[in-house]
Amino acid sequence: MPDLLAARSQMAVSLGFHILFAVVGIGMPLLMVIAEQRYRSTGDPICLELAKRWAKGTAILFAVGAVSGTVLSFELGLLWPEFMRLAGPVIGMPFSLEGFAFFIEAIFIGVYLYGWDRIPPRAHVLAGLAVAVSGAASGIFVVTANAWMNSPTGFEMAAGKVTGVDPIAGMLNPMTFQQTLHMTLAAYAATGFAVAGIHAALLLVERHNAFHRRALGIALLVGAPAAVLQPLSGDVSARAVGAWQPAKLAAMESHFETERRAPFTIGGIPDVEARRTRYAIQVPAGLSLLLHHDPDAVVTGLDHFPRRDWPPVTIVHLAFQVMIALGTYLALLSLWIGWRALRRHDPCDSPWMLRAIAVAAPMGFLAIEAGWTVTEVGRQPWVIYGLLRTADAVTPMPGLVVPFVGFTLLYCALGAIVVWMLYRQIIRSPRHSEWSRVYSPREAARV
Amino acid sequence: MSESGLPGVMAGLVALSLNAYVLFGGADFGGGVWDLLASGPSKARQREVIGHAIGPIWEANHVWLILAIVLTFTCFPPVFARLGIVLHVPLTLMLIGIVLRGSAFTFRAYDDEHDAAQRRWGRIFAVASLLTPLLLGVCIGAVASGRVGPVPARGSFADRFVDPWLTPFSLAVGVLAVAVFAHLAAVFLTLETREPDLEDVFRREGLWSGVTVFLAALVALLLAPSHAPLVGAGLLGSRWALPFHLATGAAAVATLAALWTRHYHLARVTVGALVSLIVWGWAFSQYPYLVPPDLTVASAAAPAVTLRLILIALGLGAALLVPSLHYLFRVFKAEPAGSVRRLPTGGPNA
Numbered sequence: 199m200p201d202l203l204a205a206r207s208q209m210a211v212s213l214g215f216h217i218l219f220a221v222v223g224i225g226m227p228l229l230m231v232i233a234e235q236r237y238r239s240t241g242d243p244i245c246l247e248l249a250k251r252w253a254k255g256t257a258i259l260f261a262v263g264a265v266s267g268t269v270l271s272f273e274l275g276l277l278w279p280e281f282m283r284l285a286g287p288v289i290g291m292p293f294s295l296e297g298f299a300f301f302i303e304a305i306f307i308g309v310y311l312y313g314w315d316r317i318p319p320r321a322h323v324l325a326g327l328a329v330a331v332s333g334a335a336s337g338i339f340v341v342t343a344n345a346w347m348n349s350p351t352g353f354e355m356a357a358g359k360v361t362g363v364d365p366i367a368g369m370l371n372p373m374t375f376q377q378t379l380h381m382t383l384a385a386y387a388a389t390g391f392a393v394a395g396i397h398a399a400l401l402l403v404e405r406h407n408a409f410h411r412r413a414l415g416i417a418l419l420v421g422a423p424a425a426v427l428q429p430l431s432g433d434v435s436a437r438a439v440g441a442w443q444p445a446k447l448a449a450m451e452s453h454f455e456t457e458r459r460a461p462f463t464i465g466g467i468p469d470v471e472a473r474r475t476r477y478a479i480q481v482p483a484g485l486s487l488l489l490h491h492d493p494d495a496v497v498t499g500l501d502h503f504p505r506r507d508w509p510p511v512t513i514v515h516l517a518f519q520v521m522i523a524l525g526t527y528l529a530l531l532s533l534w535i536g537w538r539a540l541r542r543h544d545p546c547d548s549p550w551m552l553r554a555i556a557v558a559a560p561m562g563f564l565a566i567e568a569g570w571t572v573t574e575v576g577r578q579p580w581v582i583y584g585l586l587r588t589a590d591a592v593t594p595m596p597g598l599v600v601p602f603v604g605f606t607l608l609y610c611a612l613g614a615i616v617v618w619m620l621y622r623q624i625i626r627s628p629r630h631s632e633w634s635r636v637y638s639p640r641e642a643a644r645v
Numbered sequence: 646m647s648e649s650g651l652p653g654v655m656a657g658l659v660a661l662s663l664n665a666y667v668l669f670g671g672a673d674f675g676g677g678v679w680d681l682l683a684s685g686p687s688k689a690r691q692r693e694v695i696g697h698a699i700g701p702i703w704e705a706n707h708v709w710l711i712l713a714i715v716l717t718f719t720c721f722p723p724v725f726a727r728l729g730i731v732l733h734v735p736l737t738l739m740l741i742g743i744v745l746r747g748s749a750f751t752f753r754a755y756d757d758e759h760d761a762a763q764r765r766w767g768r769i770f771a772v773a774s775l776l777t778p779l780l781l782g783v784c785i786g787a788v789a790s791g792r793v794g795p796v797p798a799r800g801s802f803a804d805r806f807v808d809p810w811l812t813p814f815s816l817a818v819g820v821l822a823v824a825v826f827a828h829l830a831a832v833f834l835t836l837e838t839r840e841p842d843l844e845d846v847f848r849r850e851g852l853w854s855g856v857t858v859f860l861a862a863l864v865a866l867l868l869a870p871s872h873a874p875l876v877g878a879g880l881l882g883s884r885w886a887l888p889f890h891l892a893t894g895a896a897a898v899a900t901l902a903a904l905w906t907r908h909y910h911l912a913r914v915t916v917g918a919l920v921s922l923i924v925w926g927w928a929f930s931q932y933p934y935l936v937p938p939d940l941t942v943a944s945a946a947a948p949a950v951t952l953r954l955i956l957i958a959l960g961l962g963a964a965l966l967v968p969s970l971h972y973l974f975r976v977f978k979a980e981p982a983g984s985v986r987r988l989p990t991g992g993p994n995a
Contacts, residue, residue: 254755261751264704265744271714272740275729282718283726287947290719294955297715298962301708305969308701309976316976328969363948594796595733595806608741612748619755 202589204598205277208605210574212270214567215609219263221566223303224337224382225389225420226256227330230310232416234323244412250314252393256329257311258619262612264304269605277598281581281591284360288353288368289343296339303332337385338378345373348573349442350582372442376435377573383424383431384569387528388562390421395559398545398552411546414555418545421562422532429529432522433488440489443583444498445507446576449514451485452478453499460485460497465519468511473501475515509578517571524565531558651953652946655720656935658959659713660928664921666709668829671822671920673703675830677746677774678823679850680767687842692767695830698837700754701977705970707747719955721945724935728784731793731809735780742777745769775823782822786815786865789927790873791937814865814872821861825920828854832900832916835909844909851904851912859897862923875937879930889929893922 199207230252237245271293275282306328313322346352352368353360394417397410404410440447448454451463454473462485466478483493490497500508531554535545545551581588676695683691718725728736753766787793787810796805831851835844869877880886896919903912933941946952 258751258755261704261747264707265747268707268711268743269740271711272729272736275718275725276733276736277729279726279729282729283722286718286722286725287720287951290715290947290951291954291958293715294712294719294958295962297708297712298958298966300711301705301962301966302969304704304708305966305973308705308973312701313976363951365951365954593730593733595730596802601733601737604737604741608744612744615748615752619752 199599199602201596201598202592204602205592206588208598208602209273209277211602211606211609212266212273213570213574215613216263216266216270217566217570218563219259219266220337220340221385221388221563222259223256223263224330224333224385226252226259226393227307227326227333228386228420229389229393229416230256231323231326231330232419233412234326236416238319238323242412244409247409248413248416253311253326255620256307258616260303260307262616264300266609267300276601277593278581278591279593281586284355284358284586285347285582287360287363288350288365289346291365291369292339292342292346296336296343299332299336299339303329303336306332334382334385337381341378341381342369342371342374344573345377346371347581348377348446348577348583349373349438350585355585373438376431376438380428380431380435380569383428384562384566386424387421387428388566390417390419390424391528391555391558391562392560393417394421395556395561398555399559401546402549402552402556405546411544414546418535418555421528422535425525425528425532425562426536428525432525437489440497443577445500445503446509446514446572447489448498448500448502449509449511449576450518450572452511452515453485453497454501456496456499456502458486458494458496459483460495460499462488463515466515468515470508470511507579509576514572514576517568517575521565521568521572524561524568528558528561528565531555651949651956652720652942653933655716655946655952655955656928656932656942658956659716659720660924662709662713662716664924666706666713667825667924668917668920669702669706670709671778671826672829672833673699673706674746674774674778675826675828676834677750677771678827679830679834679847681771681775682850685846687846690840690843691846694834694838694843696750696754698834699750702973703747703750705973707743716955720947720952721935721940721942722947723945724940727793727795727936727940728788730796731806732784732787734806735783735787735810739777739780739784742773742780746773746777749773778822778826779819782819783810783815785822785927786810786818786873787812788936789818789869789876789931790814791875791934793936794938812872814868817861817865817868821858821865821923824854824857824861825923828858828900829916829920832904832909832912835904836913848904848907848909852901855897855901855904858919875934876927876930879932880926883930885929889922889926893919893926896922 230249233245233252234249236242237249306325309317309325310322310329313325317325346368349372350368351371352364352366354362394414397413397417401407401410401414436447436450439450451460452466452468452475453460453463454475459482461480461482463475464479464481466475468475485497486495487493489495500511534554535551538545538548538551545555577583579587579589581591676699680692680695683695685691714725717728749766749769753763753770756762756766790812792809792812794809828851831847831854834847835851838844838847866877866880869880871877880889896915899915900912900919903909903915931937933943935942935945
């Protein structure tokens with residue numbers, strides 16, 4: 199395996215692994231705080247049990263997220279020293295702020311998890327809120343640094359040297375708003391639907407389990423609004439990509455020829471050699487309309503760029519299609535849930551709705567992985583778009599396949615253990631006979 | 646602030662966050678070392694105290710390392726690039742240690758209380774707690790020895806990527822790091838229990854590890870002139886060398902004396918001073934070099950505008966961070982725990 203490919207693969211595995219935990223670290227504390235707040239105001243013991251279980255889940259996932267995040271911060275230098283040498287002064291600012299946000303998050307997660315009996319109830323809820331807010335903030339800061347790689351501003355580069363550094367301009371680069379909004383909504387939608395999906399699946403087995411019903415309600419409260427807003431945020435993002443990274447947008451849409459009245463391509467398989475997309479559905483003038491709100495607008499195609507500056511079109515196009523499909527499903531499902539909720543129908547009473555939610559459990563996370571594939575692979579061959587090639591940023595150390603394989607195995611093992619522990623500790627409904635009377639009175643009455 | 650003084654201030658802040666990491670995160674690693682070495686009839690209770698002492702705070706303590714790294718790559722980017730290239734192997738191993746320590750500790754806290762599962766996670770946690778500081782020490786030793794220079798374009802893998810850090814001096818610093826962390830942990834642990842027999846165990850461990858720190862420091866110091874000339878000259882020949890050694894020696898002796906006479910609160914203060922003196926002794930002895938032989942505070946510094954903004958961000962961040970940290974430690978460390986601190990109802994294994 200060539201070293202560049204090994205380094206990129208290791209980075210992809212590390213990011214792909216960490217992002218799952220980072221997302222849960224943003225979404226899960228919110229669920230936990232809502233559950234605890236409900237318990238404090240209504241005295242419902244199920245909400246207390248949920249808050250405690252979700253706190254356990256957050257603890258396990260946060261710990262793995264914290265250590266895998268540490269790995270990433272080092273890997274920036276271990277794998278891409280030249281990138282960090284150039285980029286450090288410009289994008290160190292969001293990373294430093296992220297450091298503080300992470301600090302606050304780590305402090306208050308300790309207070310929250312171990313402080314149930316040590317601090318007043320109000321302080322405990324506030325500690326949970328501090329975790330939720332700082333978790334979201336640290337995500338926003340890290341994505342800000344990534345946005346800079348996509349639309350680098352706040353410096354000048356000449357002959358391999360960086361001058362005229364303006365870290366504030368680097369932070370407020372043209373992609374920051376779009377990317378951070380899209381990612382934050384994604385985190386809430388993915389976590390909300392993952393939790394909702396699991397409990398929906400369990401409700402299909404035990405229809406009247408009050409524990410799962412309450413969990414489903416809170417999870418949908420977080421996941422559904424985010425999923426509805428996500429397509430709007432996606433539209434804003436796509437237009438920014440079109441403006442600042444036209445090659446990425448062309449690859450996303452498998453759009454080879456620069457043309458007026460560009461069609462919107464749905465599905466299909468790009469044939470890069472023939473420069474066309476097979477088996478795709480095309481909406482006439484759709485892309486022009488979406489990007490420029492004008493059916494006659496010209497959309498830059500890949501033909502505008504030298505072949506060596508093309509990202510891997512097939513991967514980017516397919517990943518984009520996957521993200522769109524999953525996001526659309528979640529948004530439509532959320533609208534259906536919302537419509538039923540307005541008419542005071544409990545989602546738990548419709549087996550079809552429960553099935554639709556259960557199927558959605560992994561979708562948010564898959565969409566996030568697909569979306570990051572679009573962002574990162576779509577930026578290739580550049581690490582700093584248009585300025586520094588990934589190949590020029592990689593470490594001179596040979597044998598990178600060894601750490602790549604090592605971290606991949608380590609993360610596979612960790613992932614399997616985490617899933618097993620979450621199942622045993624959190625998802626399984628309480629077995630205690632005492633609890634079952636509280637949670638499913640109807641079934642208990644039958645026994 | 647003058648433009649020329651700014652890089653020095655930022656380098657000082659990197660050293661300060663490393664200092665904090667060694668002091669707090671180091672003690673968490675040291676706790677793992679004592680978990681590994683736990684023996685005798687109170688073995689299980691020792692491990693319980695260690696677990697409860699680390700539980701609420703290790704993640705926050707870990708962030709000091711992230712802060713040091715982020716400050717390094719923002720304020721001194723060539724330093725970060727150089728460390729990433731030359732120390733790729735030990736840093737990668739250290740990262741694996743960090744991942745295993747943190748996840749195994751959490752898995753142990755939240756897994757079923759079956760003995761087999763507890764033992765498995767406990768073993769991984771403890772071994773990783775020993776190896777991670779060893780590798781951290783090796784990396785610091787390599788930097789101090791002045792061998793982390795530009796990588797030659799040709800040569801064997803071992804010449805380019807192993808020789809710079811695999812030296813007797815680096816290994817001695819690695820052992821010193823483990824000893825220091827273990828010493829810190831033992832002293833801190835005397836205040837984490839109210840059971841006299843456990844207190845005695847940690848006191849004894851504190852005394853032994855104190856002696857080990859002395860021996861390891863002596864070996865490193867003796868190896869320094871030949872293997873780490875710059876740091877060796879600073880530590881042995883400079884104007885501040887004598888007062889520095891006197892102060893370090895005084896802190897070490899005071900810690901042992903306080904442990905001996907069971908003045909554990911005093912021992913906690915003096916051991917903190919001892920460890921901080923070791924960190925700052927290293928920092929000052931290689932000043933103005935960040936990574937000898939070539940990268941200095943001035944030559945590696947990022948543009949002044951970046952440094953100034955980071956300094957402002959650090960000030961604002963500290964305004965949030967200091968009260969939060971104070972709160973964390975007040976909630977969990979203000980009073981010595983009960984006999985064995987029982988986990989609160991919402992905590993692990995509740």
